[in-house]
Amino acid sequence: MNTPSDEQLVAYLDNELDREQRSQLDSAIADDPLLSLRVQWLSRSSLPYKAAYDELAQQAPLERLQARLDGIASPEHPGLSRRWFIGAAAATLVAGGVLADRLLLGWQAQQDHNWRELVGDYMALYVPQTLDHLPADEASQRAQLRTVDARLGLSLAPATLRLPGAEFKRAQMLEYDGVPIAQITYLDARHGPMALCVTRSNSGSQPLAHERRHAMNVVYWTEREHAWMLIGHNPAPELEVLARHLIERLSA
CATH class of the missing domain: 1.20.1280 (Monooxygenase)
Structure with a gap:
């Protein structure tokens, strides 16, 4: 198929x-x-649409909103599937603008969180053998980065992305639900697979922050129109040093 x-x-x-x-x-x-x-x-990574709606609906004109939602619900599918709830939320845009704006802002914040969860899921599958056979010549890296640049509006070069103690192995595009995510993978000599990932964002610039996913450390930040994260088994302070190294080079 x-x-x-x-x-x-x-x-x-x-x-x-x-x-x-x-x-x-x-x-x-x-x-x-x-x-x-x-x-x-x-x-x-299913977004908790119903939970988000239930929490905010407490402040809504319930009778008017319920009447509109009842007009949408299909008698053949009384349950709330993900696609059904997306349709209901779209109807709410007409029924209550303030509620809809707040709901969508909540979804956006959840999506900012979810893309890092998706990357964490993917990186949890990596072992050193996943990367050690890949070619590491600069011509291949430049070709791969041109694809990333075209999709995300960036201008990246292998020299800019080099990290001390880690070998640049591959740059590739992933996509989740129509959202492109670039993954630049490294093989750290001591800690194994590591990745710098980036996607588009409208959250504005935000400083470095830390989290843990799948027993890996994550440093993440946003810079104007892009959200970045560096993920690996490196200790958190070491990963932050590498992230700051990248930020300095990327902004040069």
Whole structure:
């Protein structure tokens, strides 16, 4: 079968496909590790739409909003699937502008968090053998970075991205739900796989912050139109030093 879209995979996860379509996808997922990983990402990173709506709806004109939502709900699907709730939230844009704005702002903050969770899920699968066989010539790196630059509006060079104690191994584009994410992977001599990742952001500039994901340390920040993160098994203070090294080079 053709490569399924994220919408088809969400329908698969929501059990909204017929038996034949589900059987085809079951076979495709079993045969394609990358497709299986996409399904895992979609399954693990579902936004809590209903919870967000319930919390904010306490301040809404409930009778008027409920009447509008009741007009949307399908009698064949009384349950709240992810796609159903997206439709309900869209209707709320008409019913209550202030509520909708606050709901969408909450979603945006959750998405800023979720893209790092997705990267953490992906990096948890890496071992040194994942990277040590990859070519590390500068011509290949420049070609890979040109793809990143074109998708994200950046201007990156191998020399800018070099890190002490770590070998630049690969730059590649990933995509989640239509959102492009660049992953620049390194093999650290002492701590193993490490990655610098970047996606577009409208959150404005934000300083360095730390978190832990899948037993790895993360340093993340935003700079104008892009959100960045550096993730690896390096100790947190060491990772911050590397992040500051990158920031200085990227802003030069």
